[in-house]
Amino acid sequence: MTVEAQPVAELPDPADFGLAVVPEDELPSELLTLVGRVHELADAVAHTEADPAELAEASAAVAALTERLGARRRDIGAMVRRQRPGGRTEYGTLANIVSGPVNPAAPPLVLERTDEGVRGEVVLNGTYQGPPGLVHGGWLAALLDEALGTAAGAAGMPGLTANLDVDYRRPTPLNAPLTVAARVTGTERRKVFVSAEIRHNGEVTAEGTAIMVRIAPIG
Numbered sequence: 001m002t003v004e005a006q007p008v009a010e011l012p013d014p015a016d017f018g019l020a021v022v023p024e025d026e027l028p029s030e031l032l033t034l035v036g037r038v039h040e041l042a043d044a045v046a047h048t049e050a051d052p053a054e055l056a057e058a059s060a061a062v063a064a065l066t067e068r069l070g071a072r073r074r075d076i077g078a079m080v081r082r083q084r085p086g087g088r089t090e091y092g093t094l095a096n097i098v099s100g101p102v103n104p105a106a107p108p109l110v111l112e113r114t115d116e117g118v119r120g121e122v123v124l125n126g127t128y129q130g131p132p133g134l135v136h137g138g139w140l141a142a143l144l145d146e147a148l149g150t151a152a153g154a155a156g157m158p159g160l161t162a163n164l165d166v167d168y169r170r171p172t173p174l175n176a177p178l179t180v181a182a183r184v185t186g187t188e189r190r191k192v193f194v195s196a197e198i199r200h201n202g203e204v205t206a207e208g209t210a211i212m213v214r215i216a217p218i219g
């Protein structure tokens, strides 16, 4: 194995590592709708002032659903395969807490390639609250980490975060459109240096840098 952080022409197929792979277009639309509904449910529960009888009824209904849906569980490390224009294939963790399309706890952050790296827009509802009315700093770090890791992956150099530095510049509001962008700034052996920021109304509210360490051996 070489230790140079050179991009690979094609990223490895997770199936070769024993992971389940689900094509994105085979995810039932009913599942994606359910995920969105449960996402909204968490926000409704976090802020409800419904009376106790109504809460007890809702609780029983949710418990029954949990039992039904939990009866058939997918492998925990399942990946999603996406076909991109130009015949490119991309993989992501299906239930990733930040970007996973089937994780109701994920905002989700959907990142697209740009000329310089990756970029996405996201709105964080009241379940991501830290200080009153503001996004939790740990979640901002999670958004940055995801974008940083995806930028490295998009450049053909997927890896694990070895180090993450975050600066919080301005309070980040809940329920407001945020943009997240990241790019590779350099490489050294297996280390991939990446930088990212989160903006609200064009103003940077949080920014970060990371060292991603490539885990896949090269050719």
Ligand SMILES: CCCCCCCC/C=C\CCCCCCCC(=O)SCCNC(=O)CCNC(=O)[C@H](O)C(C)(C)COP(=O)(O)OP(=O)(O)OC[C@H]1O[C@@H](n2cnc3c(N)ncnc32)[C@H](O)[C@@H]1OP(=O)(O)O
Residues within 6 Å of the ligand: 090, 091, 092, 111, 112, 113, 118, 145, 146, 147, 148, 149, 150, 152, 153, 154, 158, 159, 160, 161, 162, 163, 188, 189, 190, 191, 211, 213, 215
């Ligand atoms: C829009 C389209 C996009 C398409 C893209 C498709 C592809 C998408 C692909 C992917 C998306 C992924 C998105 C996910 C993002 C989230 C990422 C996470 O949350 S990762 C989970 C948290 N991180 C861990 O769990 C790591 C735990 N740590 C480790 O496993 C090891 O420490 C590891 C692998 C990081 C390094 O261990 P060693 O034994 O392999 O290597 P050693 O020799 O220790 O380090 C290699 C080099 O890195 C430096 N290094 C290591 N740790 C460092 C540190 N903390 N700070 C600075 N440098 C460090 C070392 O000094 C060394 O550098 P020298 O080459 O000698 O100069």
